[in-house]
Amino acid sequence: MLQTSALVAHSTDLNLIIRHVLAGLGHGMHAGRERGAGVEFSEYRAYAPGDEWRRVDWKLLARADRYYVREAERDSHVAVWLWLDASASMAEPSREVAGLDKLWFARTMLACLAAVAQRQGDAFGLVMCGGGRVEFTPAGRGPRQLQRVLAQLSRVKAQGALPDEATLRANLHFARAPSLIFAVSDFLEWPSPLSEALLRLRRLQHDVRILALRTQAEVDASFKAGAGYRDPEQPDGLHRMGQAEREAYRQALTEHFDALATSCRQHDIVRCEARIEQPLALVLRSWLQLAGARARC
Known part of the structure; x- marks a missing residue:
């Protein structure tokens, strides 16, 4: 399972990765007719x-x-918006694959979606949130637009916190006509300013689809015993992972993502969960298939 991600995790050529991931994928983004x-x-x-x-x-x-x-x-041709969480928590690395972190996986996933949108002839744009700011690449079509989006994704770094609710609310004007919103984050905070922005977009009749990323170590709490860890977005000291803390962490994470799943069902948001150590093509296929199943209902 790790081989695909391990092979491409060191590559900085998004065009090369896109060709590798999309080879034989055979899925579009939307089933609107x-x-x-x-x-x-x-x-x-x-x-x-x-x-x-x-x-x-x-x-x-x-x-x-x-x-x-x-x-x-x-x-039908719809506007596609690719939303990237570029806050500091997205720098969390894999403990199994060297050179792989959440941000790499997230931006590579969105790069593949941008390529799919370009092939379908859809307009697509990019929203990146990190360092308390929102950065836009306006929606457009064609190969040049794809290269603009890929250039932005190649330069982004995980830093700071997500923008606050007021900043995000003030920037939701980017999606005027009903659009597809593909948002990638670790969603370790829900509710949060990000979740409120996505729920507001859903209430405005946009089709919102989220991908929640975790590392394998986060899923099974397999952090090294006794090692210290610091939340990159909260300056509140070190946390140590003993046996008691491991069980409490695992329980809290399960409850958190159960609550996220419930909220997404209530608001008709397509939700996909993945580990960054999984092959990119497998995760992309699963995400698009979930969205396609909802569209056919």
């Missing part, structure tokens, strides 16, 4: 003035002596 002159047949309807003659079914005209137009379905 609209009728039009697409390629997947849906139904016939009577001809109406203004319809294109090339859409008339001439064989059916010969049989029925009436003009009918072939309706088809095509993918």
Whole structure:
């Protein structure tokens, strides 16, 4: 399971990683459909003035002596917003794969989604939150937009805390028309200013899909006994992981992510959880399949 992440964790070439991860993936981002002159047949309807003659079914005209137009379905084009938590906690490293941390996994995942959006012809933009600030790459289409987004993702560093609620609320104007929001974070705080911003976007009818990242050590509390750990976003000293602390940590983390799952179900937010040591393609496929299953309901 670790091999894929271990092989690419040292690479800084996002284009190379994208090709590696997306090879044979075969999934799009959204299953929204609209009728039009697409390629997947849906139904016939009577001809109406203004319809294109090339859409008339001439064989059916010969049989029925009436003009009918072939309706088809095509993918609807929506704006895709990629939201990255670049706060200090995202610098948490894997204890199993050298050179791998949460931020690397998160920004690489969003880079792959940007490539999928570009292939689908969707407009896509980037929102990065860290150091108490919000940074935007405005939505656009095409290969140049992809390179702009990849350049921003390549430069970002995990630092500081997430912006406060007032700052995030003031910056939610980026998503005006209904959009897809793909947000990646460790979500170690929920509720939080970030969760409130995402819930507000959901109430505004945006399609919100989150990926919650953890390390394998966080999942099974396999930190070294007696070692000291410091919360990078809270200057409140060292924490040591003895046996009693390990059990309390494991219980608290389970309760936290159970509460996160409940909140996402209540607000119809697609939620995927992953360990950063898992292969990128496997996590990406799982996230898109969860979203696709919700869209087909």
